[in-house]
Amino acid sequence: MRQGRFESKLAPDAAELNASVGFDHRLLPYDIEGSKAHARMLATRGILPVSDAEAICAGLDQVRAEWERGELELDPQLEDVHMNVERRLTEIIGEAGGRLHTARSRNDQVATDLRLYAIDQTKNLRAALRGLALALVAQARNHVDTLVPGYTHLQRAQPVRLAHHLLAYVEMIDRDRERLADAARRANRSPLGSGALAATTFPIDREEVARALGFQGVTRNSMDAVGDRDFAVEIASACALVMAHLSRLGEELVLWASQEFGFVRLPEAYCSGSSIMPQKVNPDVPELVRAKSGRVFGDLVALLTIIKGLPLAYNKDLQETQEPLYDAVETALACVRTMTGLLAGARFEVERMRRALDEGHLLATEVADHLAARGVPFRQAHAAAGAIVRRASERGVDLAALGIEEMRAAAGLAEIDASLLAVLDAARAVDRRDVPGGPARARVLAAIADAEARLKE
Ligand code: ARG
Numbered sequence: 001m002r003q004g005r006f007e008s009k010l011a012p013d014a015a016e017l018n019a020s021v022g023f024d025h026r027l028l029p030y031d032i033e034g035s036k037a038h039a040r041m042l043a044t045r046g047i048l049p050v051s052d053a054e055a056i057c058a059g060l061d062q063v064r065a066e067w068e069r070g071e072l073e074l075d076p077q078l079e080d081v082h083m084n085v086e087r088r089l090t091e092i093i094g095e096a097g098g099r100l101h102t103a104r105s106r107n108d109q110v111a112t113d114l115r116l117y118a119i120d121q122t123k124n125l126r127a128a129l130r131g132l133a134l135a136l137v138a139q140a141r142n143h144v145d146t147l148v149p150g151y152t153h154l155q156r157a158q159p160v161r162l163a164h165h166l167l168a169y170v171e172m173i174d175r176d177r178e179r180l181a182d183a184a185r186r187a188n189r190s191p192l193g194s195g196a197l198a199a200t201t202f203p204i205d206r207e208e209v210a211r212a213l214g215f216q217g218v219t220r221n222s223m224d225a226v227g228d229r230d231f232a233v234e235i236a237s238a239c240a241l242v243m244a245h246l247s248r249l250g251e252e253l254v255l256w257a258s259q260e261f262g263f264v265r266l267p268e269a270y271c272s273g274s275s276i277m278p279q280k281v282n283p284d285v286p287e288l289v290r291a292k293s294g295r296v297f298g299d300l301v302a303l304l305t306i307i308k309g310l311p312l313a314y315n316k317d318l319q320e321t322q323e324p325l326y327d328a329v330e331t332a333l334a335c336v337r338t339m340t341g342l343l344a345g346a347r348f349e350v351e352r353m354r355r356a357l358d359e360g361h362l363l364a365t366e367v368a369d370h371l372a373a374r375g376v377p378f379r380q381a382h383a384a385a386g387a388i389v390r391r392a393s394e395r396g397v398d399l400a401a402l403g404i405e406e407m408r409a410a411a412g413l414a415e416i417d418a419s420l421l422a423v424l425d426a427a428r429a430v431d432r433r434d435v436p437g438g439p440a441r442a443r444v445l446a447a448i449a450d451a452e453a454r455l456k457e
Contacts (some may be wrong), residue, residue, distance in 0.1 A: 004342060007141045010077075018316075019076035020236055023323050027081050028067055030116040032060045034087055034109060035085070037212035038192060039100055041205050046094040047103060052096040056306075057095040060085070080319075103202035104195070107226040107314040111191035114322065118211065118235050122184040126177050128336040129242065130455055133173045135343045136243050138453050146452050147426050148237035148263070148353040156360035159426040161346060163448065163451050164439040172245040175313050179238040187231035194222035197313035201293040227313035229303065229321040236300040243293035246335050250286035253346070259281045262352045267345030270338070296331050299324035310447045311412055356409040357426045361389045366423040366432075367407075400424040 002010070010018065036057045062084055063193035066072040074084045089095030140163035150160035190210035193199060199222045202388075206218045219225035256263035266283055274280035302324040306317050364385050371381035391410035392399050398405075400421060408416040424431065435441035 001079070017077075018079055020080045020322065021074040021076050021078070021084060021317050023130060023326060024073055024081040024110075024319075027110070027113040027117055028085065030113040031081055031085055031109070032064045033213060034112050034116070035100055035426075036060055037209045038104055040212065040387045041208045042099075042102060042202075044201055044208065045205055047202050047204070050101055050293065051379065052099055055093045055096045056100050059097060062092055062180070063088045075415065080106070088238065103200045103204050104192070105197075105226070107196050108191045108194040108222075109282060110318075111194070111226050112213070114229070114325070115187050115189075115191065115215075115231060118187050118231055118325065118329075121333070122180040122187075122235060122238075125239070125242070125329060125333055125336065126180050128171050128333055129177050129180075130457065132336050132340045132343070133170050133177075133451070133455055134171070135340050136166045137448060137455065138168050139163075139346070139348070140170070140444075140448050140451075141345065143348060144448070145349075145439065146348065146353060147357055149356050149360065150439075154370075156356065156362050158365055159357050159362050159430050159439070160439040161430060161444050161446050162350075162353065167444070167447050169245065169249055170453060173242075174451075174454065176238065176245060178243045179241065180235070181281045183231065183234035183238050185216075185233065188216040189219045189225075190217070191219050191225035194219065194225040197223050197226055201243065223313040227310070227315075227318075229307055229318055229325075231305045232321050232325040233300070233307065236296070236303050236325060239328040239332040240293075240296050240300045242332045243289075243335065246332075246339055247290045247293035250290040253286040253342070254290070255284045257286075261356075263349055263356075265280055265347040265349065266342060267347075270342040285338055292331050292335055296328050299328040299331075305450055329344040336380065358398065359401055361392060363424050363426065363429055364389050365422065366429050367399065370420055370423045371413065371415055376413065376415055380413075384413045384416075387411050389414050424427075 009015075039048065039053040039056040039060075042048040043050045048056075063072065066088070072084075074081060075087075076085055078084050086097065086100060089100065141167070143162035146162040147159050148162045148165060149156040175270050190206065190213060192209045192213075193204050193206035207328065207429070210216075210218045234305065236284070253264060253266065255261055259268050266281075266285075268281070270285045272282045272284040274282060303321055306320050306324075306378060310317055367385035368378065368381040369386060371384060372378040376384070387410045388399060388402065388407050391406065392402050404416065404418055405419065407420065423432075430441045434443060436443070
């Protein structure tokens with residue numbers, strides 16, 4: 001690269017800062033595929049002799065095989081994976097190796113490799129998320145009839161089915177998968193042929209190369225194609241949301257696994273012991289997942305910050321977008337996979353959840369709804385139910401245990417009669433919430449079937 005124009009070598013410290021082989025080795029398989037497609041197209045267009053293209057493709061296959069066998073060492077003096085592959089190719093096939101870079105620049109080359117990597121990883125992440133959703137749905141199937149307090153402000157609010165609670169996460173994951181597919185769809189254009197920034201003078205066939213690499217088409221503007229990494233931002237952003245959702249799930253599992261809640265027993269294979277307290281079984285996995293969200297959010301902010309001040313078109317700053325992208329997708333993948341194993345082995349404490357429904361007056365809304373259904377304005381019904389709750393709390397008893405006479409006295413409402421007692425039952429309260437998106441048994445069963453159908457692939 002420095003031959004010709006430069007007299008001296010790059011200073012060692014500058015070389016170290018400049019080199020990307022420490023991380024861009026992930027691009028090697030994509031770089032080889034991209035180069036093979038490029039060489040074949042050059043031959044079809046008569047830009048390269050067919051024999052050269054054949055030698056190049058065979059040589060590239062050998063480079064790849066050496067890499068897979070762990071025999072290829074990437075030299076940081078050569079800066080990046082692209083120069084390393086080309087150097088090794090030329091060592092193997094000689095002069096023809098030097099023709100590969102005709103009608104191409106590392107700028108359109110790296111943009112292509114990165115897009116191919118990103119598209120592949122969104123597929124992996126979507127598949128992993130599907131596995132996590134399936135684990136949640138399987139638990140939901142087992143817990144259609146498990147009632148649990150639903151919370152707002154982390155205060156017991158209204159009873160729900162555990163299945164309904166778990167299916168809330170399935171919805172989040174569903175949208176996460178859509179977002180990844182959507183980001184991948186926009187990334188799916190081939191930049192090859194954009195050259196350094198102003199395309200090329202050679203009569204290339206960009207469409208042919210795009211097709212060979214599985215792209216949906218070609219990018220429309222050469223300066224944009226080499227100068228932007230918004231596809232990386234979009235994918236990191238989708239990863240950040242995946243992590244935000246996983247972090248909430250992790251937080252709930254940490255809470256629920258505590259002795260204070262006691263709602264879940266996490267599988268031992270996913271828990272850690274304490275080096276000093278022999279009795280401890282710590283939920284390290286959901287804690288780490290919760291924390292790793294911070295690192296993926298950081299990746300997203302790094303990407304946006306790197307891009308925001310860049311004049312068109314390519315700048316070396318763009319090399320720095322690689323690591324945050326790798327980190328975001330690889331961290332998300334590892335967390336999704338681990339959470340899947342954790343959830344599949346989790347045992348929910350059904351009895352403990354049921355007993356939690358007895359305290360906290362979770363049926364107060366039933367009282368208000370019952371009165372409102374009988375014609376009492378809801379605001380007044382709400383106040384009456386509040387007065388009944390207050391009386392029950394003073395006595396230290398359940399709403400139902402107060403009895404009709406005392407409830408009527410506390411609320412000062414003639415509409416309170418024996419029919420109220422019938423609604424003071426958690427299972428009934430849940431099943432009365434029989435609207436689309438609600439926790440009634442039939443709705444939850446339908447939601448599970450619906451989720452299973454969507455997750456069939
Ligand atoms: N390793 C470089 C990157 O990731 C490849 C492109 C280098 N282009 C250049 N003009 N120096 O961006």
